[in-house]
Amino acid sequence: xxxxxxxxxxxxxxxxxxxxxxxxxxxxxxxxxxxxxxxxxxxxxxxxxxxxxxxxxxxxxxxxxxxxxxxxxxxxxxxxxxxxxxxxxxxxxxxxxxxxxxxxxxxxxxxxxxxxxxxxxxxxxxxxxxxxxxxxxxxxxxxxxxxxxxxxxxxxxxxxxxxxxxxxxxxxxxxxxxxxxxxxxxxxxxxxxxxxxxxxxxxxxxxxxxxxxxxxxxxxxxxxxxxxxxxxxxxxxxxxxxxxxxxxxxxxxxxxxxxxxxxxxxxxxxxxxxxxxxxxxxxxxxxxxxxxxxxxxxxxxxxxxxxxxxxxxxxxxxxxxxxxxxx
Amino acid sequence: xxxxxxxxxxxxxxxxxxxxxxxxxxxxxxxxxxxxxxxxxxxxxxxxxxxxxxxxxxxxxxxxxxxxxxxxxxxxxxxxxxxxxxxxxxxxxxxxxxxxxxxxxxxxxxxxxxxxxxxxxxxxxxxxxxxxxxxxxxxxxxxxxxxxxxxxxxxxxxxxxxxxxxxxxxxxxxxxxxxxxxxxxxxxxxxxxxxxxxxxxxxxxxxxxxxxxxxxxxxxxxxxxxxxxxxxxxxxxxxxxxxxxxxxxxxxxxxxxxxxxxxxxxxxxxxxxxxxxxxxxxxxxxxxxxxxxxxxxxxxxxxxxxxxxxxxxxxxxxxxxxxxxxxxxxxxxxxxxxxxxxxxxxxxxxxxxxxxxxxxxxxxxxxxxxxxxxxxxxxxxxxxxxxxxxxxxxxxxxxxxxxxxxxxxxxxxxxxxxxx
Numbered sequence: 001x002x003x004x005x006x007x008x009x010x011x012x013x014x015x016x017x018x019x020x021x022x023x024x025x026x027x028x029x030x031x032x033x034x035x036x037x038x039x040x041x042x043x044x045x046x047x048x049x050x051x052x053x054x055x056x057x058x059x060x061x062x063x064x065x066x067x068x069x070x071x072x073x074x075x076x077x078x079x080x081x082x083x084x085x086x087x088x089x090x091x092x093x094x095x096x097x098x099x100x101x102x103x104x105x106x107x108x109x110x111x112x113x114x115x116x117x118x119x120x121x122x123x124x125x126x127x128x129x130x131x132x133x134x135x136x137x138x139x140x141x142x143x144x145x146x147x148x149x150x151x152x153x154x155x156x157x158x159x160x161x162x163x164x165x166x167x168x169x170x171x172x173x174x175x176x177x178x179x180x181x182x183x184x185x186x187x188x189x190x191x192x193x194x195x196x197x198x199x200x201x202x203x204x205x206x207x208x209x210x211x212x213x214x215x216x217x218x219x220x221x222x223x224x225x226x227x228x229x230x231x232x233x234x235x236x237x238x239x240x241x242x243x244x245x246x247x248x249x250x251x252x253x254x255x256x257x258x259x260x261x262x263x264x265x266x267x268x269x270x271x272x273x274x275x276x277x278x279x280x281x282x283x284x285x286x287x288x289x290x291x292x293x294x295x296x297x298x299x300x301x302x303x304x305x306x307x308x309x310x311x312x313x314x315x316x317x318x319x320x321x322x323x324x325x326x327x
Numbered sequence: 328x329x330x331x332x333x334x335x336x337x338x339x340x341x342x343x344x345x346x347x348x349x350x351x352x353x354x355x356x357x358x359x360x361x362x363x364x365x366x367x368x369x370x371x372x373x374x375x376x377x378x379x380x381x382x383x384x385x386x387x388x389x390x391x392x393x394x395x396x397x398x399x400x401x402x403x404x405x406x407x408x409x410x411x412x413x414x415x416x417x418x419x420x421x422x423x424x425x426x427x428x429x430x431x432x433x434x435x436x437x438x439x440x441x442x443x444x445x446x447x448x449x450x451x452x453x454x455x456x457x458x459x460x461x462x463x464x465x466x467x468x469x470x471x472x473x474x475x476x477x478x479x480x481x482x483x484x485x486x487x488x489x490x491x492x493x494x495x496x497x498x499x500x501x502x503x504x505x506x507x508x509x510x511x512x513x514x515x516x517x518x519x520x521x522x523x524x525x526x527x528x529x530x531x532x533x534x535x536x537x538x539x540x541x542x543x544x545x546x547x548x549x550x551x552x553x554x555x556x557x558x559x560x561x562x563x564x565x566x567x568x569x570x571x572x573x574x575x576x577x578x579x580x581x582x583x584x585x586x587x588x589x590x591x592x593x594x595x596x597x598x599x600x601x602x603x604x605x606x607x608x609x610x611x612x613x614x615x616x617x618x619x620x621x622x623x624x625x626x627x628x629x630x631x632x633x634x635x636x637x638x639x640x641x642x643x644x645x646x647x648x649x650x651x652x653x654x655x656x657x658x659x660x661x662x663x664x665x666x667x668x669x670x671x672x673x674x675x676x677x678x679x680x681x682x683x684x685x686x687x688x689x690x691x692x693x694x695x696x697x698x699x700x701x702x703x704x705x706x707x708x709x710x711x712x713x714x715x716x717x718x719x720x721x722x723x724x725x726x727x728x729x730x731x732x733x734x735x736x737x738x739x740x741x742x743x744x745x746x747x
Contacts, residue, residue, distance in 0.1 A: 029332045033339050075738050148446050195497040200421075200738060201436055201504070205446065249734040256420045256736075263417065265339065266347045294724055295419055295562065298391065299343045303720040304698035306706055309713055313705045315343045 006302060007310040008320040011044050015051030017312045022272055023059050028220045032211075032268035034261050036275045036300050038282060039319040042229070045276045048319055049225050052274060060220035061272075062087065069230030069243040074253035076260070077203040080210075081181035083224060087210065089176060093157040095217040100135040113164040132162055143216070145269075147202065149194050150209040153179065156192045204264060211271035221270030228254075228277045234288065248287065255293035262299045262315070279318075334675035341668075342701055344694045346397040348404070353671045356401035357660055358394070361387055361651050365402055365599070369409060372555035372597045376546070381592035384585030386563075386645060388604040389653035391724060392694030395601035398653060399559045402599055407439060411597075412451075412553040414438050417561045420732050424566050425576035428537035430584070432505035434558050435544065452500045455551040458487040466550040470543075476536060478502070479543045481513055481526035488520045503547065505540060538583065538591070545595030556596050558584065563602040567610035567726035573733050574610075575620035578639035587641040603724075607647045610726050617643060656693050661685040664693070665700060672704055680704045695719055 009017075014037065022033055039045045049065060056063035064086040066073065071082035097112045105121045105128070114132065118125040140146075140155045153175050160168035160175075171192055177183040178194060186197055198206055211222040231246050231254055239245040246254060261273055281290045291297045300315040310317060333349045340347035346354075356362065364385060371382035389395045399415065406413045414434035418424050422433040438447035457463060467487070470480040482499045489495040495516065502508040510528050517523045531539075548556045566577040583591050584598040610616060617640065624636035656664070665685040672680045683700050699717045706715040 026332065026335050029329065031332045031335055031339070034343075072737075075736075077738070144450075148449060190494060193493055195494050196501065200736070201432070202446065249731050250737060252420050252731045252734075253736050259417075259419065260421075262343055263345055265336070265345075292729075293420075295417070295565075298722060299345055301720075301722060303722050304695055304702055305718060305720075306702060307716040307718050309706055309710055309715065311702050311705050312709060313342065314702070 006305060006318050007308055008318040009310045009312055011039070011048035011319045012051045014312060014317060014319055015048055015055050018052065018272070018274070019055035019059060021313070023056065023061060023220070023223070027061075027223075027270055027272045028059070030215075030269045032265045032271045034258075034265060034273045034275070034315070036277050036316040037319055038277045038279050038316060040279045040321040044319050044321045045227070045229065045278065049227065049276060052223065052225055056223040061223045062214050062219055062221070063223045063225070065225045065227060067227050067230060068246075068254070069227075069239075072244055072250075073226065073228070073231070073257060074246060074250040075200065076207075076257045077181065077199050079226070079257065080198060080203040080207050081179075083207060083210065083222075084179045084181075087179075087214075089157060089179065090161070090172070092213060092217045092219075093154065093161050096136075096140065096154070097132070097158050097161055099218070100132060100139060103135065104131055111164070112161065114162050115164075129162070133159070139216075145212050146209040147205040149196065149198075149202070150206055150213070152193050154213060156194075204260065204267070208264075208268045208271065212269055215270040221272070224271070224273045226258075226273060226275045228275060228281060232278050232280045232288070234286075251288055252293055255290060255296045259293070259296040259299060262296070330674060331677070334671050337671050338675045338701060341697050344392065344396075344698065346400050348400065350671075351397060351400040351404060354397070354664060354667050356398060357656075357663075358387075358398050358401075358653050361385070361398055361653070362401070362405070364651060365405065368597050368599075369406065369411065369555070369557075372411070372557070372595070375555065375597075376549055376595045379594050380589065381586035381594050382597045383587070384598040384600065384645075386585070386650050387599065387601045387653065388606075388650040389601075390603060390605075390692060391722060392692030393655075394653050394693050396561055397693075399561055399599065399601055402557070403439070403559060406557040410552075410554045411557050412438055412548045412551075412555070413557045413559065415559045415561065418563055418565045420734075421736050423569075423573075423577075423733065424560075424563070424580055425569065425573045425733075426537075427534055427541075427580050427583075428505060430580065431537050431540045431544070435504045448504050449497070449500050451548070451551050452486075452496065452503075455553075456486075456547070460550070460552075462550040462552060463487070466546055469546060473542070473546075475539045475543060476531045477526040477528055478508065478513070478531075478536075479539070481517060481522075481528060482508070484522055484526070485513070485516045485520065488516075503540075503544070505537075541584075541593050541596060545593050549595055558596065558598045560584070560598060560600040563600045564606050564610075564724075564726070565732065567606060567614075568729045568732055570728055570730060570733065571614070571616070571619050572623060574614075574616065575624055575635060575639045578616075578620065578642035579635040582638035582642040582645070585642070585645060587645055588638060591638070602646065602650070604650060604652055606726075607643075607650075611643050611646065614726075656687070656696070658685070658687045661687060661696060664697070668697060668700060672701065676708065678704075678708060681707055691719075 037048055053063045064083050066079055066082040072078040094112060101112060101117055105117050110116060114125050114128050118128045136155050136158055140151050143151055156171055156175055160171045174188040178189050214222050230244055231251055233239045233245055236245040283289050302314055302316050337349035337353050340350045368382045375382055387395055387398055403413045403415055414437045416422055416433045416437055422429050435448055467483055470483055482502050486499045513528060545556045566574055569577055582588060586592050620639050621636045624632040662685045669680045683703060702717055703715045706713060
């Protein structure tokens with residue numbers, strides 16, 4: 001028989017725990033995990049999110065927040081687009097170009113374009129272009145740990161930065177639109193050898209590739225804080241006009257997206273997904289309860305737990321709504 | 328990836344009750360009967376294309392937490408090691424068993440290729456499918472008389488002609504993966520290659536095309552030099568929560584996948600499903616599926632519905648009579664698992680886990696033992712002075728109907744809904 005009241009942990013303590021036990025030495029070394037942080041009030045979840053962001057950035061991770069009230073988390077590609085919109089893709093490409101160029105050429109910290117590199121190093125531009133293409137081919141195009149379209153996109157971004165001409169800028173715009181879900185016509189990226197949109201069939205691979213790319217460019221990895229408070233509204237009338245209301249079917253789709261993340265950690269490296277969950281979504285009696293989507297419940301529920309002490313390693317951890325943790 | 332990270336991954340997966348590659352490699356699999364039957368089926372699968380027959384599928388059963396997913400992952404390892412292409416599909420709201428196109432797409436998306444992220448079929452098409460190989464020639468010859476819709480032969484022809492044109496290759500592989508293809512594009516490509524009269528591109532319904540896709544894919548994977556295709560279907564019991572007609576259709580699709588009827592068999596494919604052992608009593612009997620489904624479909628009076636009824640009945644027969652039940656762990660099993668788990672935990676965290684009680688407790692599932700042990704060790708590290716007291720909350724499931732599970736996912740391609 002259970003004791004009835006599951007133990008809890010302080011929000012800041014849990015964020016510190018995740019930093020020490022997960023981000024350092026596991027995720028930073030290529031591991032991946034999905035955790036659910038449950039709390040009763042906005043204050044606790046906000047506090048936890050902020051503490052997690054601080055810890056992540058302190059350890060060199062890229063931290064992004066996906067708000068289910070703004071991004072349709074029932075569609076995995078929308079989760080990816082929300083993440084993508086917060087990534088400094090240009091910055092990552094610059095890091096790659098700088099790193100590859102420094103294998104052969106002097107870098108004085110100024111613009112990393114072919115003309116500038118050539119001028120600085122008194123080398124013919126065509127030679128610089130050829131060498132950089134060769135390196136990009138070896139380090140990016142042939143990095144099969146990245147999804148094919150992703151590595152093509154990253155290569156194109158790197159090349160566009162190197163050439164820094166009108167054509168390159170147009171390519172950048174198209175690639176970024178594609179990555180962020182803003183692309184109107186796929187024909188804009190076909191000349192860049194990308195032939196399909198990011199959709200349900202490939203979004204998870206794109207997210208996994210993003211985490212790997214961040215690591216390849218010298219970052220520690222990616223932390224995604226998926227905030228589910230937007231799922232809790234019972235009725236459409238309870239939701240502001242600029243926020244998303246999840247029908248019961250869409251809610252089930254959202255839970256399925258989460259279930260797939262839990263099952264997919266094998267495919268992921270350098271990625272920690274923390275799902276901030278209002279405890280109203282765990283309510284036994286609500287038809288919107290996560291408990292009703294059994295495939296997810298069966299994976300995260302704390303059906304095996306200690307009577308009094310929270311296990312911060314558990315797939316689902318309950319955050320205290322005020323200071324102090326149990327036991 | 329270093330050994331410590333692999334060990335940590337294994338422990339993380341076991342905490343969630345989702346056995347991953349590392350966990351299964353380390354813990355092994357003690358389901359000897361299942362492994363033995365699977366070995367036999369793989370042998371049959373190798374010769375199934377030559378014999379034009381599909382090996383009969385397998386159904387593995389255990390209660391929640393009893394190790395079904397672990398066994399499926401073990402079978403995946405074995406099959407991949409022996410050069411079979413493997414797909415692992417979890418029946419869910421997104422992958423509805425009554426919809427063969429969704430099952431097909433999920434199977435192709437989940438094809439596992441070593442060291443490739445996503446897009447496994449595209450990688451297979453580029454790296455393993457040589458249009459100059461005898462296997463590809465064999466595929467092309469087979470397609471001529473296969474009875475499949477000519478879209479398959481046409482796209483295979485165009486793939487051969489495409490050479491280095493990556494855009495065309497991409498569109499064709501997209502069709503093979505389950506996407507719709509614009510017939511106008513195909514006709515244009517055939518005209519350009521002088522083959523416009525060779526392929527009729529006749530109309531076909533979405534569902535029938537989806538069923539044919541399985542036959543084509545099994546052959547395509549052979550052309551890519553795999554010895555066959557294994558599909559592992561997890562959480563089949565979800566179909567117990569469909570409404571009766573969709574449940575009937577789900578049974579029928581399951582029968583097709585398991586190769587229960589020769590006339591709709593898929594040579595080159597072996598399917599293994601995992602289901603709960605009480606499905607027959609709690610669903611087939613309690614919901615009177617034999618009568619309800621048989622009556623409703625046959626009352627429609629058309630051939631397709633008669634076929635659905637017959638296939639559904641054969642799936643119900645298989646669920647009632649052919650389950651391979653995973654036995655409860657013995658005392659020796661528990662001791663061995665605890666020892667291995669302790670080694671994994673030690674490798675993961677660089678500590679010596681405490682010796683724990685591995686005694687058998689009636690009704691407790693392997694998942695509960697493993698999570699209890701891991702939770703105890705976790706707390707030993709987090710709070711060394713604290714004496715853990717582990718409690719279990721029994722998770723119960725039922726088969727109450729949930730129509731939400733049948734609703735399409737919001738972004739489903741509207742093209743899927745129309746006949747091609």
